[in-house]
Amino acid sequence: xxxxxxxxxxxxxxxxxxxxxxxxxxxxxxxxxxxxxxxxxxxxxxxxxxxxxxxxxxxxxxxxxxxxxxxxxxxxxxxxxxxxxxxxxxxxx
Numbered sequence: 001x002x003x004x005x006x007x008x009x010x011x012x013x014x015x016x017x018x019x020x021x022x023x024x025x026x027x028x029x030x031x032x033x034x035x036x037x038x039x040x041x042x043x044x045x046x047x048x049x050x051x052x053x054x055x056x057x058x059x060x061x062x063x064x065x066x067x068x069x070x071x072x073x074x075x076x077x078x079x080x081x082x083x084x085x086x087x088x089x090x091x092x093x
Contacts, residue, residue, distance in 0.1 A: 002033055003042040006055045010045070013052030 005022060006014065020030055034044050034053065043056050045065040056062040 001037070002030070002053070003037050003044055003055070006044065006053055008055045009057035010047055010050045010054055010061060013046070013050040013054040015052045019053065 001023065002019060005019065016027060016030060019025070020027060023030065023033075025033060038044050043062055043065075045054055045056055045061060046052065047065065047068065054061075056065070
C-alpha cells in the first residue's frame, strides 16, 4: 500500500503529510502501516538527512538505513539497560 506510492531515491522522499493525504491514514496509522510493510520485507527507507519516505535507489541507500536502524536499536537497548540497572537496587537515589 505505502511502498507502491514511494519514489526511488532519498532525493525524492515524500513526507508524512503527503502520504496521509493520499491514503487517508492518520499519522499513527501511517506509521503502523509503514512498520507492518517493513516487517513484510518492503524496504521503506527514511533518513535523518531527508524528511520523508522513499524506496532505495541503490544498495548503498539500503545499507545506510540498516546501519542507522541498528545504531538506534543499540542506543535504545543501552537506555533500557541503564533504567533497569537504576531500579535493581531499589530505585534511583
